[in-house]
Amino acid sequence: MKLPDFSIGPRSQTLVVFVIVLVSLIKNIMSYSFVFGGLSTFAPVLVRGPLEMSWTLLRFVVTGAVVAFWLMGRKRALFRAIIIANSVFTIGLILTTGSLISVLFGFKASGVGVLLFDVLLLATANSLVFSIWYWIIDPPGIDVDEPLNTPWDFLFPQRSSLLPGYEHWEPRYSDYLFLAFTTTFAFSPTDTLPLTRRAKLLMM
Numbered sequence: 001m002k003l004p005d006f007s008i009g010p011r012s013q014t015l016v017v018f019v020i021v022l023v024s025l026i027k028n029i030m031s032y033s034f035v036f037g038g039l040s041t042f043a044p045v046l047v048r049g050p051l052e053m054s055w056t057l058l059r060f061v062v063t064g065a066v067v068a069f070w071l072m073g074r075k076r077a078l079f080r081a082i083i084i085a086n087s088v089f090t091i092g093l094i095l096t097t098g099s100l101i102s103v104l105f106g107f108k109a110s111g112v113g114v115l116l117f118d119v120l121l122l123a124t125a126n127s128l129v130f131s132i133w134y135w136i137i138d139p140p141g142i143d144v145d146e147p148l149n150t151p152w153d154f155l156f157p158q159r160s161s162l163l164p165g166y167e168h169w170e171p172r173y174s175d176y177l178f179l180a181f182t183t184t185f186a187f188s189p190t191d192t193l194p195l196t197r198r199a200k201l202l203m204m
Contacts, residue, residue: 131180
């Protein structure tokens with residue numbers, strides 16, 4: 001079967017599919033350290049047992065749907081699956097953050113290494129999840145038929161002024177990944193400013 005070529009054009013769906021799979025794997029590693037690893041004795045009941053297994057299964061199902069639609073070249077279904085998968089990952093991110101905070105209250109020095117590893121994974125997952133949200137909402141986003149005069153959600157430097165060689169520049173997924181990374185670690189906008197209320201709320 002010939003794989004669909006989504007890498008050509010203003011949005012790189014192929015890269016987003018890869019990121020969806022990567023986030024799913026990161027979430028599974030985080031679940032392992034909380035449920036079975038060095039912090040399992042501190043993990044709240046919320047992230048253990050049947051609920052955790054069900055959440056893990058749900059992650060694999062939505063990830064599998066994204067990959068399947070990508071392989072079949074069903075672009076509209078792929079975009080819907082990406083939104084559903086990223087919604088699941090966002091909810092999981094909130095739950096994991098809450099679990100991590102609860103672990104800190106019963107923490108012992110012997111688990112420092114495991115805890116730092118989970119914090120690193122959490123920060124990485126946060127950047128990846130929100131990079132997809134930024135890619136989704138900023139025109140044309142997932143709507144390839146969106147009018148050209150639709151307001152931007154983010155003001156990239158290349159959009160704010162006429163720069164030589166950037167007359168026809170359009171952001172790609174990697175630009176939103178950089179935006180999410182800098183926002184996560186700087187706790188503020190850096191070179192790219194949010195313009196719409198939904199962009200500002202997502203950054204919050």
